[in-house]
Amino acid sequence: MKDVQNMKGDYKFGINEVGVEDIKYPLRVKSNSGDIISTVGTYSLGVNLDKDLKGIHMSRLPQLLAELHAEEWILDDFKADIYDILKDMQSRMETDNACLELKFDYFLSKEAPVSGQEGLMSYPCQIKSSLKEDEYNFFLSVEVPVTSLCPCSKEISDYSAHNQRGYTEVTVSYEGLLRVEELIEMVESVASCEVYSVLKRVDEKKVTEQAYDNPRFVEDMVRLVAEKLSADNKIDWFRVNSQHQESIHPHDAYAVLEGR
Template sequence: MLPIEDIQGRPDTRRIAIGKVGIKDILHPIRVKEKSGGEQRTVAHFAMYVNLPHDFKGTHMSRFVEILNDHDREISIASFPAMLQDMLAKLEAESGYIEMRFPYFIDKAAPVSGVRSLMDYQVSFIGEIDNAGCRIKVKVIVPVTSLCPCSKEISERGAHNQRSHVSVTVEAKSFIWLEELIMLVEAEASSQIYGLLKRPDEKYVTEYAYDHPKFVEDMVRDVAARLNAEPRIISYSVESENFESIHNHSAYALIQRVNSPS
């Protein structure tokens, strides 16, 4: 049998390097450790990229899938550095990027009745590698309730509120549980959100939110203050999008802190 030519291995004469090339939105099962000691098995959307030098025509897309399957029994945040290193070696690249995005579930008890239900959160693990080393970030998107302080102040009856998505992305010098990041955000909301509430619970969360009004600016500043006080965190970004209930737009705020590891 005659050898099959590797078209992607041909040289390219345009002398234009590509910053990221690879595969996006491929599904693969993963395992995530829980703070309680258990383990969740879920499915993640993966994005995997490497750089491509100016003199290479293309990369080998099938090798990205091979890497996923090689790590099939161990994909977790702990296996990220090994996956990134494998990717550089197999793709003969100088830099690489892997992101896996997945739902994470926490069993929550309603504040009064104690009825339990699962609450889902969107989580991403993001890994980058180059000559400077390997960097891992964790992102959580936490849905919460925010109640408008201005509306409460000027209204004789009630105040408008909305559901908000608070996104926190952190780089840490040591391990941080997903539950810790989620609880940190929920503690600064006008109220937490629950999967299931009975009438006494609805009364409680409604009144609790009324007693804890927050502008979008308050939300990101209060979460940032907690992140500033956490010694394990090297850098972070916190952003909040409030899906307004009386306007046809969202309110948005962002705070970032970038530090070098000590």
């Protein structure tokens, strides 16, 4: 059969990235405890294309995912495991540059603070990576839901204070081994209160009072999380984005902080 994609041509430009995106596949992730988390990964895979070639062998990219699934591949050491996939892409696509993006929900069982009732919490994660010749770039993001209580409202009100659900996204570049749980713990430890999927009345009392004792602006959240990240020697760059869904305003509040 005629191989149109492999035809040579006198094209004016090479292409930075060409590939496939938004491919969903079952994904298994090893947690910090060693348990295997079953979830669904959404993959985007791409490579560069020299200007003298018409196209890439695109079917090789979803074929790679099919092979990983058949081998019952487990994502464990995120940075090292993704590097191996990028090297494989370079080899089978006969190119120097490869990039991979992976989105998935990371599930953890969480106990309510008083009753001990268990429920699953999901944390959206994203990996963005590229391997250009031997230069490897890898970024891990996780979004953590939190409860926030307004310090200003608490200060000026005779009783109560308005609170809201917030979402803090942490993106990091790091060396060595870093677990998703570590990033989640950094965020939850400085929030007004954590978010739980199951709460009984005794738990509601606990989280309401805890939030009242720990008021947080979005500004507070990004600064406090940044302090945690900067104290971790494995992390060499970070970005913290915090958004609070305001309960008494028609808009959201946000703050962003980058650092090393």
